[in-house]
Amino acid sequence: MATKWAQKTVVLPAHKRGCHLVTSHIMKDLEKDLASFKCGLAHFFLQHTSASLTINENYDSDVLRDVETFLNKTVPEGRGAPWKHTIEGPDDMPAHIKSSMFGCSLTIPITDGHLDLGTWQGIWLCEHRDKGGSRKILVTLSGLGS
Secondary structure, X not given: OXXXXXXXXXXXXXXXXXXXXXXXXXHHHHHHHHHOEEEEEEEEEEXXXXXXXXXXXXXXXXXXXXXXXXXXXXXXXXXXXXOOOOOOOOOHHHHHHHHXXXXXXXXXXXXXOEEOOOOOEEEEEXXXXXXOOOEEEEEEEEEEEO
8 A cells, every 4th residue: 555645625615604514515525535545634724714614513403503602602793892803894803713713624534435533523614704705625635545
């Protein structure tokens, strides 16, 4: 088995503000590339500062809504919010803070050509802007070929 690398950009369509399970969209784009890896790592890097990636519940959509509620209560926006950076609107600075809280990258093991997520785990895109637009994720795969 030889060490190999692959890299591609996955483009997610625009999502409304909130947390969204995007595992199936990502897998559709990566399926063929992943199939050639026996063992390795997949690194996901979201190329934006007002959205984030995280791994969490993939079954109960209440979790998606509850996390969004938590974020909005923890990082206020609008009247009375203390932020100076408001060039792109009142949701701009809160989006940057929320993005930093969850982060813009994930690393997931690859086992036998599949992302080795736990039973109830899924990849979430957390869109922190009211109108964020499409989002790009640079995916780097490395490991042993099959």
